[in-house]
Amino acid sequence: MGDLAVGARSGHGPEEQPGRSDDAVRPAVTDRVPEDGDAVEPVTADEARSGSDEAGSRQKKPRSFWKELPLLIVIALVLALVIKTFLVQAFSIPSASMENTLQIGDRVLVDKLTPWFGSEPERGEVIVFHDPDGWLEGEPTAEPNAVQKVLSWVGLMPSADEKDLIKRVIGVGGDTVECNGTGPLKVNGKALSEPYVYPGNTPCSADNAGGTFKVKVPDGKVWVMGDHRQDSMDSRYHQSDANNGFVPVGNVVGRAIVVAWPPTHWSTLPVPDTFDQSGINAAAGAVPGALGLAGAAPLVLWRRRKINQRLTEGNSRVSATETDR
Numbered sequence: 001m002g003d004l005a006v007g008a009r010s011g012h013g014p015e016e017q018p019g020r021s022d023d024a025v026r027p028a029v030t031d032r033v034p035e036d037g038d039a040v041e042p043v044t045a046d047e048a049r050s051g052s053d054e055a056g057s058r059q060k061k062p063r064s065f066w067k068e069l070p071l072l073i074v075i076a077l078v079l080a081l082v083i084k085t086f087l088v089q090a091f092s093i094p095s096a097s098m099e100n101t102l103q104i105g106d107r108v109l110v111d112k113l114t115p116w117f118g119s120e121p122e123r124g125e126v127i128v129f130h131d132p133d134g135w136l137e138g139e140p141t142a143e144p145n146a147v148q149k150v151l152s153w154v155g156l157m158p159s160a161d162e163k164d165l166i167k168r169v170i171g172v173g174g175d176t177v178e179c180n181g182t183g184p185l186k187v188n189g190k191a192l193s194e195p196y197v198y199p200g201n202t203p204c205s206a207d208n209a210g211g212t213f214k215v216k217v218p219d220g221k222v223w224v225m226g227d228h229r230q231d232s233m234d235s236r237y238h239q240s241d242a243n244n245g246f247v248p249v250g251n252v253v254g255r256a257i258v259v260a261w262p263p264t265h266w267s268t269l270p271v272p273d274t275f276d277q278s279g280i281n282a283a284a285g286a287v288p289g290a291l292g293l294a295g296a297a298p299l300v301l302w303r304r305r306k307i308n309q310r311l312t313e314g315n316s317r318v319s320a321t322e323t324d325r
Contacts, residue, residue, distance in 0.1 A: 087113050089253070090260065091128055091164065097226035097233070098166060101126070101196050101269070107261035108166070108269070112254040120249050121169045121222050123187065123280075124271035126256040129224075131163045132248060133241040135233065164253060167224035167234050168196070171217040178214035179204030190280045196272060198228040205229060210236040210245075221246035
């Protein structure tokens, strides 16, 4: 008869011996590394396997995706709220006052970060601002549903706050802005070339309601106008309000930087080159004169002092001569 190979093992265990049952095989032992003060105690292989199974059962099972989903949603909402409050917020364009730069239904993203660092609106920027003094009084407002209110509040949808307006800054504190007849519009005596004005419109409106004007912008305020000049109730037509048509800088939410929706209207909103022309900055033009005056003042005072000293010395000599006589 041929030999029957029973219980074949790998080369790592004790070899089979004839006439010896498996039960007679001495269990393998493992030594536990002793700690200070502990005696070395042998641990059988069965005990080692049992301990390993118990340790595995004690390992924390990973959470399922559905259990983590609510936490992820909360984190996303918090981040969206922080972004909307301090960084960027979406706004919807409800009217035609900024055509063709902005179309009805466009969604723009507004930079709210730079004002936190003291930045103020500049000429040519398109800004969103809170209603200064009843500019939207009587205007119909759409009532958003509950979902729209929540998503708007966290910044995931355009703002549902219909008390905000969007216009272009024409003049800042210290500027003189004027319009005569149909234009051109002038800032500090410099005529503006305005390619952004709605096709067919004139830069100024020859009417008696505010279309022709000459104003000086107070510090801390801005003068704004819509690009659709003959269809924009802007600073021109609110000169009788509490701010004389000017918008307080504190009412400015931020600068519109990009048209984000719909994709076919995507574009940035840069400052037009016409606002960079030489001499338009009245404040900058006054600086060299002020610096020159400040530099000349000490020289003038020094010259006057020298003249007074000479006169005093001359009078002293004359007095001394008369005394000698």
